[in-house]
Amino acid sequence: MRSYHISKHNSFYAIGLSYKKADAEVRGKFSLDVLGVDHIMVQAKEQGIDGLLVISTCNRTELYGFAQHPFQLIKLLCDQTLGNVEEFQEVAYVYKNHDAISHMFRVGTGLDSQILGDFEIISQIKQGFYRSKKQEMANPFLERLCNAVIQASKRIKNETELSSGATSVAFASVKYILNTISDISEKNILLFGTGKIGRNTCENLIKHSKNSHITLINRTREKAEVIAGKFDLTVKDYGDLQTEIRKADILVVATGAQLPTISKALIYPKKPLLILDLSVPKNVSDDVLELDNVSLVHLDQLSQITDDTLTKRKEFVPKAEAINEQVRKEFLKWLETRKFAPVINALKEKLKTMKAEEIDFHSKKLSDFNQDQAEIISERIIQKITKQFANHLKSSEVDTQDSLELIQKVFQLELDSK
Template sequence: MNHLKLSKFPTFYAIGLSYKKADAAMRGKFSLDEKAKTKLLEQAKSEGLDSLFVVSTCNRTEIYGFAEHPFQLIKLLCDNSQGTVEDFQKIAYIYKNQEAITFLFRVGTGLDSQILGDFEVISQIRNSFVESKKANLANAFLERLVNAVIQASKRVKNETELCSGATSVAFAAVNYIFNTVNDLENKNILLFGTGKIGRNTCENLVKHTKHENITLINRTKTKAEKIAGKFNLIVKDYINLPEEIHRADILVVATGAQNPTIDKNLLNLKKPLLILDLSIPKNVDENVKQIEGVSLVHMDFLSQITDETLEKRKEQVPFAEAIIEEIKEEFNSWMRARKFAPTIHALKEKLNAIKEGELDFQRKKIANFDQEQAELISNRIIQKITTHFANHLKDDNTMVDESIEWIEKIFQIETNTVK
């Protein structure tokens, strides 16, 4: 793979960090909002990188792309986030070539998710790739790879039970509320922010509680109204946040802000308040715990809540892995063929040049030379010879780089394959 002519840089990397080694605070440092992602892509172009995309969710921030050295990608991430190279070295990972390809398949199919089988990330991968394509930072390799991962995700979803059962951060949040709060039917619930996890939590709450005690507030009121309309909920203006918190028994925070939006100064409480912070970076300042009666629960804690569903999902992992292997092999076959295609093309041109020289010689030498018949026979011979070489290069046991070099030497041809 090192010599694949799909980028001016020969090595494909996946660099980043996730919930596995980075806590919520550290993930918050490296998280990228839409503006930061756009700036990162612009910087990548200005620094000469030609193909990459970036994924940033509450559980992970990663860059997938071609580079001469992984530090080029690490620098992009650190330059456009609050994270430092020193932080990165402590908690991050770097994969290259086949390892990076396998890693992206595992991420996209929910095998590397904080809650096994959570497929939320595949839409992020798709959307991030689209943004890179718009910015002319997506080559044929990346497009084919992302499409293969999307295909694997669909098949895992449809052909296994990896994502069956209600196991997600949103479900865990609702479960926690049900198990912790007494007399829930008569409690006031305030949802601040309309992030995806917040919306899913809201949907789960609506299914199991009275609608009239759930209020939505978002900085952009129209977004809240859109969701509220779907569930027939109350929407209040952002300016009413302090008084709505004062009324609430449960506050669910799911904003996409880069800094805390809730702190102790906003809380003027006369009764206990349970706060669930479902945001990365954290959107609720730890200082709220200084106020008597406040309980603060972060999504990292909720993600640890497992149930029978999770155990059942684990049984589905081998089936998911088999699907990944099948689609990954199709991708690798395409990649191998694309790698040696320039050599086969150059070989065919060389043989055609030899043919033309020989036919020209025989035409002058032989009376009544049958040009058409000679063309037909020699073209068939050239086709058979190049097919033999192509089959050799396609074989899994072939040392492709050495074979390409050997073909080029013997036939004295040059191709664009990077060495």
């Protein structure tokens, strides 16, 4: 396999962990908030890493970037989170060059999601790239790769039914509530936190349960009011959390806190309460299970709820994979071209210098010399020569590196150090 490098010394790696081998507790240790991502970017820049993209969702934390060795990226992640290298290695994956590129395509198009076809991840990739750009850690390779993955994702959405029907963790949450609780429209529901899954659950609950007894609490009241305004919900202050939990029949927790915010002490033990913890790291302490009337369900358990929709989605996996492969090949073609573009440009400049010298020589020597015609003919010859070289380099039978070195040697080319 040919390796696709942007620099001679670094390879492109994807390192990370996901729901496949890491449970919510372990994923929680390696999760990153926006501040954590920015700190990683700053450290990476100081270490001379060129190009880095970080994504951290409830299902996975991943770093994509250029390094001499993947351990550089692993160390950046461990230094910025509560996890250590030993824990990471137990559940992690490391992909290099081609495999790292393929992995990002699978992740970004919902083929690697906990619920097949869940396209939430593409907005996380966009967000991750935005942070890379902001911290000046994006390069043309990462930009082109992210755009290719976004393009594949759009095509899969439009050309297949991989994301058809309502299947998401939010939908699974509501389905679970509707199957578990009778007389749902009479129950008091409390949503604590405004995380994306929590908001979607809230929207689904309103749609499917016709329940108007929904209260929303968030640490920042303004955020809660924006969401409550959309759905006409009651908003209470963070200070009222304990009181509201004691009134609730169902508590949905969707905060972004790094440590549990709901514990046994906040709960009134005499009344049945169903708690759905949709946060990673977990935001509900396990001690709540010591209370007889409390049932606790976590995101990972909800994600295992499968239905007919999911079975239908599986039929579209081959078509989605074919689209991925097509877009990935186009990206690799661009990458290969990018590899020899500096040599072709240097060759063009060299030929233009020769042309200028010759035109100058003949214009002085010949009295009826037509400079305009000579310019046109010479320019066309230069275009044809450089095209021949470019086509040669694009050929799959050719060892690109050897050919590039030979062209540089024969024409004594000096490449721009950039």
